[in-house]
Amino acid sequence: MPASRQVGLALAAAGSAIAGTVLPFTAHAETTVLHVDNGPRSNCSDAGTGTRERPFCTVQAAADVAGPGQTVQLAPDRRFTGQVTVRRSGEPGRPIVFQGAEQADRVPNASVGTRRWAPGAPPAPHAFVFEGVHDITVSGLRLDAPQEGVLVKDSTRILVDHNDVEAGDPARGGVQAFPAATPSVRITGTGANVTVSRNRISAAPVTGVAVDSGTSGVVVTTNLITGGAGRGVVATDAPRTIVVGNTFGRNCGTDLEFAGNSTGSVAENNILAKRPAPRCGGAPPTAIPLVVSAGSVRSTKVDYNTVVPSGPYAYSWGGTPFATPEAFRAVGQGASDNAVDPGFAADGEDYTPSAVAGLTDAADPTALGTPATDLHGAEPADHPGFPNPTAWGYRDRGAIELQDPLRVRVSARHRPWPGHPLNVRLAVGYSAGWTPGTASLDFGDGSVPRAVELGYGFLDHDYPAPGTYTVTLTATGPAGPVRTSTSEVALPGPGRTGGS
Template sequence: MGLLTAGLVTLLGVPVSAAAGAPAPLYVDKNDAGCSDAGSGAQAAPFCTVAAAAKVVGPGQTVRIKAGVYAEAVTVDRYGEPGRPITFDGGSDVQSSPELSKGLTLSGAAHVVVHGVRATGGVKVGRSTDVELDRMDISRGRAEAVVIGEGSTGVRLTRTRLRGAAKVEGGSRGTVLGRNLLVGVYQSALTVVDAPGTVVTNNTLEGMCGATVSVGGGSTGSAVFNNVLHTNATSVACGSAEPRVGTAVSPEAAEGTRADYNLITGEKTLAAAYTWSGTGYRTPAAFQAATGQGAHDILTASREGVGDMPGSPTIDSADPTAPGVLPSDFAGDPVADDPGVPNTGKDGGYLDRGAHEVQDGLSEVWMVIDQTYAPAGTPVEVQAVSNSQWPTTMAYEVDFGDGTAPVVTRQGNGANAVATHVYTGPCTCTVKVTAVNGVGKKVSTEKSAKVTAAGPLTAAFTTEPVLPATDSPMDGVRPLTIRVDAGSTSAPWPVERMYVDYGDGSPAQQDDTRHTYAAPGEYKVTVTVRDTKGAVSTATRSVKVDYAPSGYVATAPFRLLDTRADGTALWGGSPTAVTLPAGLSVPDHVLSGGMAAAVLNVTVTDASEDTHLSVWPSGQPRPATSNVNVRKGGTSSNTVTVPVGADGKVAAQLNSGRAALVVDFVGYYQPGIGRRFSPIAPTRLADTRAAGGALGGGQTRTVKVAGTAGIPADATAVALNLTGTGATENAHVIAYPDPAKRPATSNLNLEPGKDKSNQAIVPVGPDGTITLYTNTGSTHLILDAVGWYGKDGTALFNPTVPRRLADTRTTGKLAPGATTTVTGLPAGALGAALNVTATDSTGPGFLTAYGYGTTRPGASSLNTRPGDTVPNHVTTPVADGRVSISNSYGGSTHVITDLLGYFTQG
């Protein structure tokens, strides 16, 4: 037992090097970008190689080696001190431990521990003292995986897997091999030569040639106990035809050498189970009769049924007093007494033979809590059971998680343990059950128990808008969607049902906490809850539902609808639904199903009479507003910003008559994504009358729009007022970003003799430009910027169901040179999207919209024409909730202003 004690100095407890006052650990991590062999080896600056640490490590110090393949031959030649060893630690998980691919050598070392390291280049120990190799994985092809020699003393090889033979030689003394798994490749598993006092205890050894364990030379006083020795039939790969033997002890080694409590397999293929002092013995009985050794050995025909499995003859049949016995096995499990197996070991001991100690399979414990949600003062019962396979009494410790002492109960295996507790106050407590078997192995499980305050069920709830995910333009969350959260309900007992009346006439929804409204507004939402005891409570509150502030997503324009293509037409008084695209339904476009508002260019053509078109969110009442005014037989277009209906559509309706409708998709607004808007006073960017000359049919012209006139170079889109004048033919104009990809859309429809305007929001193309194109004739074009979109923009857009702000037809015409003030905008609005209409004009001229109280710019927002009703989408700054609209000196006119939405600080 003296050898055993020596072997356990650091094996089973906390390494001495971790004790208080020990030197700081050294670290090795080849995968750390900051590693250096010239550094200190601190955790923040580890060594790159193990060899670097091995050169400087001192007594009581630990080298912590991180996982990785270290392609280096490592030699350790340093000394620790008794009780203060040098430790090389690769961690507790051998499967992911660091690998020394070129081997490990301990030469002239003393008081050294190597733990948790893989050595695929083998291990050699020479001229060393008090060395421990524990929980390792060692291999070296067909050569010996481990060689201990050159007079080494006190070397301990424990709980290690060896793929290759082990050899103890060269006058080494007091070597201990315990709880190892060893496979000798094309040779004996273990060879001991000239190594007195070698102890081989509780190993599982497999030899392929000759003797599985061979003790020869002057290896007197050795011990071979509690091992499982697997022998194989003679292999053609063996170097000689040496017959197969379990244990071989030469005449020179027999003096003082003892062997007992071993199990040998392969009875029918063995030349002899033993050779001892040159004589062979076929059976343990013959061996014991002749030598007095092996009285408790077992010989089996094959290895079937032998090992770490129920029913194995190795269970509880070893000698617990044998030299070198360890209290834990190859896997680190403790010595266990299987209650279903007689204790046939020495003196009634229950140690198992071989490297493994068979356990009862305890790995899991389950619990059921009868009240996982109940008020304080309610008895709570916990039932627990484990998967222990041994017929022993199990101890169950139930910690109810409120600071009270755990309840301990004992039950026979397979029976439910029951513990009851009364909580005195509310908590969300974690109940933990720990099951302990007869050998002290523990498993645990946890569940949560909610303990509430006693009292009546009282419904309460909050609401929040449900918005599309900020990182997914494919998100399909519709606008005007809210979520109800009844988590603030005071519920002593669990709520089993919840009903929500969303206050819009739709049926009450059971357990449905998400709802999309057809229109913005103020709604009375009622939540009714019922608990498991039958109590019912109701709460009601007013909830304001509106479109959320949104950023702008610029897209390359594309044609969405053209009723001329299929011969259909719009008829006055009958709305037409326009479905907005989502996902990948339009080639080369990724469009969100969660858009809050769409920006469209809407054209009405071939009108059968003077009429106007209104566009609004689908599913909502038609507003008393208009977007496009057109004369009989004429063509008129306008940009429309319109909120999206709950069904993903917008509605369009002619006031009267019949006409064709063309809708081009320009872009959209959505919460959480897109760019913010910065309104600016109308600023002229281009005027072909002053430079460049008229744009001819079929021609293009690029205009710089970003990086000029106060618009930053990284703007993603610009809002422009596009005016055509001096057109020679009926034509259309397209504004687009990429000069190589002209879309089949239009922004402005021209007529000879008429100045016509339309606002356009155009993505910025290459080098901060946009491209202009007209299909026929020639025309002059004027571009006035009214704002830009970008990552540094200031405002988000608040979509609004179209509503009328002002109409001078009830107050009198706006005289030439006069200004009218439009009110009704929120005080915090920075800008607004308006539909401004001029009608009953007495002369040609133009209107300019700008922020109230600011200097009127020289640019125009729309052109007035006698006899025509002219609308235009106008984006303008807002000041103090007001907008000014100024009339030029061309003639008096009526001005109608409709609100499409407004911008607020993001």
């Protein structure tokens, strides 16, 4: 089944149950953009109007005037120090959006919060605080703080999407700014329908994401939660918490816990892989990766997870520990769970899984809370070497979707030689994907494209006349992926020299 079809079905199922919180909000057609830029030449003013020519200097100034359907656009490569307290709300389908510019690899490059602090100059405790508001999105930012990077209290329809969050450590750099550590992200109070999706949450001293008592319908999906001294995600007395498609790695404590009375919750498509972390003293952590309390087992679903413990137990269900997914099935859960090694890189920085049975195309694509794309914004890719577990399509477990490695590269350089004044030397590279495909080189001059073999090499081409030409190398795999690479070359007229 085509990827677009199976993604649509997954989102439709999620939206019907969670009031649309899994769908990334799209800027409304009439959205007004409020610009924030504190650069030395920005001509900024917090008394201004937020135009590109006269941006706000602080995010708080923009937050104090933003209304439904407006986007607060933060300038790239800027650090906005201090806490942003959002007191205004959007409307259903017209959220207020706080947005940063992302690099090509979707890494945020604008920061909010306090990254470093010194004695005598206490930092702002949080990056963003949402209290008693609704319909807000924060996306594409780096969030730093000595307490929670994002604190959501008594708020509804909040989307925290595609951010880097490194927060909760009150003593970063050896300077103690606050008495105790906190979660990196906390949802608390009487809020509902909050989504934390496609974020990188790292080095949490206590917990990556805490879902507190009184909340319900919170979705934690497709996040990379790694390297924490404490736990990954903890929902306490928070019914119907959906934890789907996340990757947990190198956390010292429990990766995922439904505590207290968190009935009707869901844990699906997650990778929970224990291994030594710097904050664990280099020793394998013995904490149980997945824990469901006795008060949370009713109507809770656990399935399609990959659970790799480094201690004696993989699960705790109602207080009873289980060493393996096979043993865990005795309670009627985890029918499709396994303990497959995801094959993460040894350096602990790259959490792209290996292509392996039980992990690749082995998730439930219809799981509640599943977004259309992965952590990096990539759509699901159907690996021809692995069967799909459902009739609805395919999805990998965890936050990162393995992509077909089909690659092409071409570069062109004018290289004249006697009798060939318009000769171009082309460097051509074509590496295979999951299945054999074809590649062709279009010289951009109307001549017949040339078939290209696997590998890397050089070839020469004589152009018919001076001018500027675009060379295009295209490779197509039988399963559908297409990769292209282009290079432009300028060829001078008679009596002139040049190159590209």
